[in-house]
Amino acid sequence: MTPAFTVQGWCPGALRPMASGDGLVVRVRPTGGRLTRAQAAGVAQAAARHGNGLIDLSARGNVQLRGVTADSHPALIDDLRALGLIDPDILSETRRNILVTPFADAATDALAAALAAALADAPPLPGKFGFVIDTGPAPILTATAGDIRLERSTDGTLILRPDGLPTGAPVTTETAPAQAIALARWFTETGGVTDGRGRMAAHIARGHRPDTPLTAQPAPPQTPPGPGLVPQGALVALEFGQMTADTLTQLATLGDLRITPWRMVLIEGATTLPTLPGLILSPDDPLRRVEACTGAPGCLQALAKIRPLARRLAPQVPEGRRLHISGCAKGCAHPGPADLTLVATADGFDVIRHGTAQDAPSARALDATRIDLKGLF
Ligand code: SF4
The missing domain is CATH 3.30.413.10 (Sulfite Reductase Hemoprotein, domain 1)
Structure with missing residues (x-):
């Protein structure tokens, strides 16, 4: 049956925005899911100046500026580039589909940067194919879509796990980026992509298995926390995952921000919850x-x-x-x-x-x- 909606098969980016009912949707992929205070303030200003001032959080920890026009798009890209938020070209932007745990430490951020660099050697991958760096104390992004996952094993060591299988291959911080790319290459070479589309879990479900021994068990997954104070700062949820440029401007004064895939923002280091319009501060809301x-x-x-x-x-x-x-x-x-x-x-x-x-x-x-x-x- 033909679906009654359009399946795009690709995700919007900043350089390749998607048309919507209120103009272009421009998706910004902050490196490691993190916006410094200056970047967050700059994004808010750019959203108000070049869009309609509404900003969405995506399910992959990105921010989307709405209501951009074909005329305002070039100046928006210039502003975002000055903030260090724009990739050199559409191919690099599309390929850098890496979701990082919001509770990342310095080692996790370094791993994300190394993987981003290694993606230059990746084969062409479907637009929605993504990497997940879930190397906090325990996996917390298990329920979030992804195809190749870096996690901690039950003994705390790193493992590389293809989505759809319960176990992964032991890796180190040095070998993980290249092995992740090798797994992506195995996926494409064994027929994981059809008409430019394909997901790892579906490929695994069709009976394909990588040659590498997958002997390591990931640590038991944790449920993501709700809004409230956490050891890393203050987690605030947004009504329907959307905020205004004014709200982002005010959040930017409180700390560096991690954009989570749970329609929440982590204000790093904050010890109180801010009361701003459109924020949800209680898990019971x-x-x-x-x-x-x-x-x-x-x-x-x-x-x-x-x-x-x-x-x-x-x-x-x-x-x-x-x-x-x-x-x-x-x-x-x-x-x-x-x-x-x-x-x-x-x-x-x-x-x-x-x-x-x-x-x-x-x-x-x-x-x-x-x-x-x-x-x-
Ligand atoms: S945003 Fe809502 S209405 Fe639009 S395509 Fe998605 S599900 Fe359909």
Whole structure:
């Protein structure tokens, strides 16, 4: 069946932005997921000057500036380049798909930099193919999409694990970058890429196995923390993963920032939680139980406004449950299953229980103004 939405198969970057309902979306990939205070302040200023002042956090720890125009894009790139946030060309930008744990220490940052340099020798990889450097005390990004993972084993040593397999190959900080590239090469040479697309877990599921012995067990994964104080600083969540340039300007005064893949920002070294508009500071906030995409009018494919409905329904979501509201069946905000998913269609909202936005609905075409979650969970 042909999907009723467009699958891009590539991710927007800064040099190759993506058109959306409110203009171009320009995605910036901070090195190691970290923005210094000066970079964060500069990004905020650039978002206000060249875009519509709205900034999203992506599920891969990047920041996206919205509402950029074809006319304002060149000057935006100049400003971001002056901040050290722009790759030399589109190929380098696309290839540098490395997610780093927000709780990185200096050794992890060095490993990320070495891997970024080694990517010059990588074969052409699908746009969504990504590396995950999850070398904090225990894996914390296991539930975050990725294809080649660097983690700690149960005895604290480094391992390289292809996504989709439970164990990995022992490596060292010196050998890890080259071995990660070798694993990427194995993936392409054994048929992991079709029509420019492909993911490691799907390749593994088709029965492919690397020749390297995968003898090391990763340490048990941890659940990412919610908003609050952590040993590394203050974690603050953003409503629907979006903030204004003003909020980013104020966050930049508080410390260097780590952009997490959990729609949260870590303010490094902060010992108090800042109270700013649009920030979620409590893990129990009902808005944290709802995933909601941009919707109309910000997304060209959206069939309804999404976030006002999400705000209205959030207090009805029971604790520990997850509601996903999607502007179309693509399900960008939450590709996996949720307890309850509402998908906008041309006729109203479809309801899917315990599935993804692309699964068969149990009810169809509900009127948004009348949706009540009582009895649906
Ligand atoms: S899921 Fe939402 S953001 Fe993604 S394409 Fe559909 S409407 Fe747009």
